[in-house]
Amino acid sequence: MAAETSVQIAIASDVRLVDVVHGAAERVAEIAGFAEEDALSAALAVREAVINAVKHGNGCDPALSVDVVLEAGREGFRATVRDRGRGFDPGAAPDPTAEGNRLRTHGRGLLLIRAFVDEVRFRYAEGQGMEVELIKKRRAESAA
Amino acid sequence: MAAETSVQIAIASDVRLVDVVHGAAERVAEIAGFAEEDALSAALAVREAVINAVKHGNGCDPALSVDVVLEAGREGFRATVRDRGRGFDPGAAPDPTAEGNRLRTHGRGLLLIRAFVDEVRFRYAEGQGMEVELIKKRRAESAA
Amino acid sequence: MMKAGLRHAGEVAVLDLAGKITIGEGDVVLRDKVHELLDAGKNKILLNLQAVTYMDSAGIGELVACYKRAREKGGAVRLLNPSGKVFDLLQLTKLEQVFDTFRDESEALKSF
Amino acid sequence: MMKAGLRHAGEVAVLDLAGKITIGEGDVVLRDKVHELLDAGKNKILLNLQAVTYMDSAGIGELVACYKRAREKGGAVRLLNPSGKVFDLLQLTKLEQVFDTFRDESEALKSF
Ligand SMILES: Nc1ncnc2c1ncn2[C@@H]1O[C@H](COP(=O)(O)OP(=O)(O)O)[C@@H](O)[C@H]1O
Numbered sequence A, B: 001m002a003a004e005t006s007v008q009i010a011i012a013s014d015v016r017l018v019d020v021v022h023g024a025a026e027r028v029a030e031i032a033g034f035a036e037e038d039a040l041s042a043a044l045a046v047r048e049a050v051i052n053a054v055k056h057g058n059g060c061d062p063a064l065s066v067d068v069v070l071e072a073g074r075e076g077f078r079a080t081v082r083d084r085g086r087g088f089d090p091g092a093a094p095d096p097t098a099e100g101n102r103l104r105t106h107g108r109g110l111l112l113i114r115a116f117v118d119e120v121r122f123r124y125a126e127g128q129g130m131e132v133e134l135i136k137k138r139r140a141e142s143a144a
Numbered sequence C, D: 001m002m003k004a005g006l007r008h009a010g011e012v013a014v015l016d017l018a019g020k021i022t023i024g025e026g027d028v029v030l031r032d033k034v035h036e037l038l039d040a041g042k043n044k045i046l047l048n049l050q051a052v053t054y055m056d057s058a059g060i061g062e063l064v065a066c067y068k069r070a071r072e073k074g075g076a077v078r079l080l081n082p083s084g085k086v087f088d089l090l091q092l093t094k095l096e097q098v099f100d101t102f103r104d105e106s107e108a109l110k111s112f
């Protein structure tokens, strides 16, 4: 995706800063041409990826940053969220919508990420951390 | 100022991205302990510095970034805004509140910056660009 | 920041929530308010979600935690008027099949 | 995004502005709306700022540009109910000494 405009954000691993990335993602998705509701969807997906990076990736260690790139392009919105952690297997997480799991108080982040954007890719770079890539495509007419 | 928490943002020189930095600055100022109105003041000062960096510093060239650091510390809020431009003499700008200047449609950014934070420093680093540093201090009681 | 206004309708405590139920803010407010109510013996709780704009996974998790806590005390947490993103999120997570959810306040109050 | 609603009170066009008047968005809306009015021969314009939360230097500059454009056409732009940050900004820039500003709409309408 050719970025028309982009923002890079590095936050300390502090949950109070999740809103900063959320707000930025919402704005960049708007610039990418998404209406309010879809821009919120994109921002919520980024938000969950950032929460995971802060908590699970960086263990809330304020000395470790979470690095985010947000891009608006003609085809849509793209985000990458990178932590400094040891990575994980996204396929191994239990399905929070399964009947026995619905009363769990955690485990819904990946579900939200997958629901609110069109493409999700997880990459782990040895010694560098986990990177999650999110893409939300613009459709000619329909709203996602 | 010892930063308790911090955010780094790099935006392409695109006025549509000014809101991203504004929103982030407002949030970081809140984390630094400022109430809504003062957090908005801090964000407006940062906003004006970013607009100047985008327009005057980088000439709206989307290939040039504006680099922002936002910090919340025990003493208050600190921001630096850096462009890739040739710098300028902040003392040379005419006073927009002088009677003959009040109907000008430009020239109020520096006034707003100085009004909304406690300390403003301009630094020019040869070959690197202009850096504006803004500090807003927390007061024990009074609201600024 | 999320706001939470409290009303009492007979035995039922109605919490009118406004804003977002998100990590470190709204979820904390929700937890504290429901804790207070349960500690005071008020275990029939109706959460009015009408003015809630969105939740994140932490907020949703806290909603479930409140549900379970009330049930342990022999009470119930029910939902009024989830809309927009909040409605979508309850569907997506299949929590609409867990929570009794109402569109009409008087009906909701009668259900307890 | 800034919203701008248009009402007519006799000869005076009242623009009810809501949101923020900022670079690349609110300032553009303001410019376009005032241009439209002036082009239609409506040069007595009251800007209701009650619901405007803030302006930046670009928004303030556009306010001044509108003032000058209306004056060139033999008309006037006046202000109703600037509050909070918007009031502070008009003071700070000394534009309160340029704009006729009113707290009461009927008084503002009579002034034209
Ligand atoms: N960035 C990450 N680094 C390490 N582990 C992660 C990361 N993101 C997710 N995980 C793992 O995947 C699990 C499921 O994540 P998620 O669906 O977001 O739910 P939750 O965060 O509430 O547990 C987490 O519990 C964690 O073990």
Ligand SMILES: Nc1ncnc2c1ncn2[C@@H]1O[C@H](COP(=O)(O)OP(=O)(O)O)[C@@H](O)[C@H]1O
Residues within 6 Å of the ligand: B048, B052, B053, B056, B057, B083, B085, B086, B087, B088, B093, B105, B106, B107, B108, B109, B110, B111, B130, D057
């Ligand atoms: N970052 C910058 N780089 C170069 N010149 C600048 C910068 N910031 C401000 N200036 C100069 O200072 C002048 C006054 O700035 P300001 O008060 O913000 O008003 P305005 O931007 O509306 O002209 C500008 O016109 C410009 O010449």
